[in-house]
Amino acid sequence: MTQAGVSRRDFGRLLGVAGLGIAAPALVGTRGARAATRTWRMSGSAGSGLGGFDTAMKTLMQARNIPCGSLAVMRKGKLILARGYTWSDDAALSVQPTSLFRLASLSKAITATAVMRLVQDGALSLSTPVTQLIDMTPPTGTTADSRLDQVTVRRLLQHLGGWDRDITPDPTYQDRKIATTLGVPLPIGKADMVKYGAGLKLDHDPGSTYAYSNYGYLLLGQIVEKVSGLPYATYVQQKVFSPLGITRNRPGKSLQSGQAPGEVPYYSQYTGPSVFDAAGTTVPAPYGSFNVENRTAMGGWLSSAVDHVKFTQIFDLTTSVLTKASVDAMFAKPETGLNSGGSYYGFGWFVRDVTGGQNTWHDGSLQGTTTIVTRRYDGITWAVLFDQRDDPSGLPYDYTTISAPLHNVANSTTTWPAIDLFSQYY
Structure with missing residues (x-):
């Protein structure tokens, strides 16, 4: 793909989002002065003593100029943090804990x-x-x-x-x-x-x-x-989401004109040829350089961070969706594929046996999307969603880089709040 040489506002007009109050982020050559005009905004709620998660997300997003992010943290079945984060110079852009993002490969689970x-x-x-x-x-x-x-x-x-x-x-x-x-x-x-x-x-x-x-x-x-x-x-939707009360999830669409209510815009410094016309019209990479509708089962679901941690309750055996025998089968060792670090791929999840239980996780990556879900052996689960996977800084968006500061916060937290925020969203 090629680097986009358009300005930030031109990019917004190209996507047809100017009338929606949604502006595109700084692209090639626009870091610096324009980035300084951005403001940091948070929505949602968090239990006491969890400010380290907010700081970690702020650091990750500001270093990469990511406009939209969301984080939900659950501990032992209770939602203790539900946040939307906005790093933008557009006051009309406001990410909520229920804002929808493309899940990318988190869809595989x-x-x-x-x-x-x-x-x-x-x-x-x-x-x-x-x-x-x-x-x-x-x-x-x-x-x-x-x-x-x-x-x-x-x-x-x-x-x-x-x-x-x-x-x-x-x-x-x-x-x-x-x-x-x-x-x-x-x-x-x-x-x-x-x-x-x-x-x-x-x-x-x-x-x-x-x-x-x-x-x-x-x-x-x-x-x-x-x-x-x-x-x-x-x-x-009938057999997996409905028993959990999840109603916001839906298959994503490729083009910006098909954006779902509450869905964030997606950004990339790259463009590519459209897969929707024979001429291969150059389009912003997240909008038409790949077909999202064809990818639903492998990477095309839309969800919020709150809804995705709610989905993971299936694997905590607290729902009617799957039995223990079914979950055990999903996390069982395969006939081959155990790597040197002891992890392997189950059914839709990476798995590692550790003292005290199992760690399971997955990451997702598409042009305009970075996503991560982590289930720790100690009962702490989080989903982090971003609307970008590349930027001119060249900083990484890989699982380890994004997850490490969140693990650090969890490891250093000695007192966890007793609240449960799920009632605010279901």
Whole structure:
């Protein structure tokens, strides 16, 4: 992608958001004087003694000029901090604890939960090959890899299907090539992605090598639809979110014109060719350089920080969504893929066994999005959401960098508030 050379206000006009009171952040060459005009604003509530979390978020956001951020912290099932943070020179932009952000790959735990609900209800088996569940017919003129029959639901959930984006480019980002190969117009659909991927040679024997695969989670979303008989998002909302009282979550849209009520704007210093027209019109990277609608099951859900920590209560065994046996299966060690630090990928979660329990976590990354969810063995959970993943400073947005200051605050806190803020939002 190329660096955007437009000014901050021009960028806002390009997105069509000027009339909404939402301005874009400083882009290339605009750090310094313009950044100094920004103001820091917080919304929401926090229990006493938790100011360190606010300070950590302020430091992270101001160093990178991130306009919108949100943090929710839960301890032993109780919401003790719910914040929206704004670092902007636009007084009309105000992030709330319930503001919606693209979750990116935090969506994978949602899909894994939906799959396990089907397994729990006896409608699906983890050992069933994907080829017996959905149409994996390859494009005309190509032959499916004979090993596809070894790709089971369990292996898809644990990224053991055999697709490796470090060897073969991620098929979920090959929109233009897929359209050409299949002879279909842009924008392509999920079925087009599935068909194209079915014609690719596997990079590894299924079950032999861990390799993170968006395509595998695309297939899982299609499996949920096929087995449940419902649209993927409808099944998730009925069986995963509704029992928790979560009503704000919804699939995201690619273009700014499709922005949901309460959704933040997204920012990047880069532009890219649109995947929505044959000409490849240059667009701001977060708005049309990839297809969010096709990514719901692997990375396209919208949620707030408050709603996402509420979602994690499923894994604390305090809801009716999944049983202990189902949660244990999600966090069980895979047949391979244990790394040198002792962590591994379960079903939609990274997992590490530690003294006293397990730590589970996931991060998400898209143009215009950085997200992290962390569940600590000591009962502390947080979700942190940003509307940016790059900026001219070159500072990192990786899991360790973003999480370390939050862990430091949690580790240094000796007295935790007894409040529960969930009643303010449900």
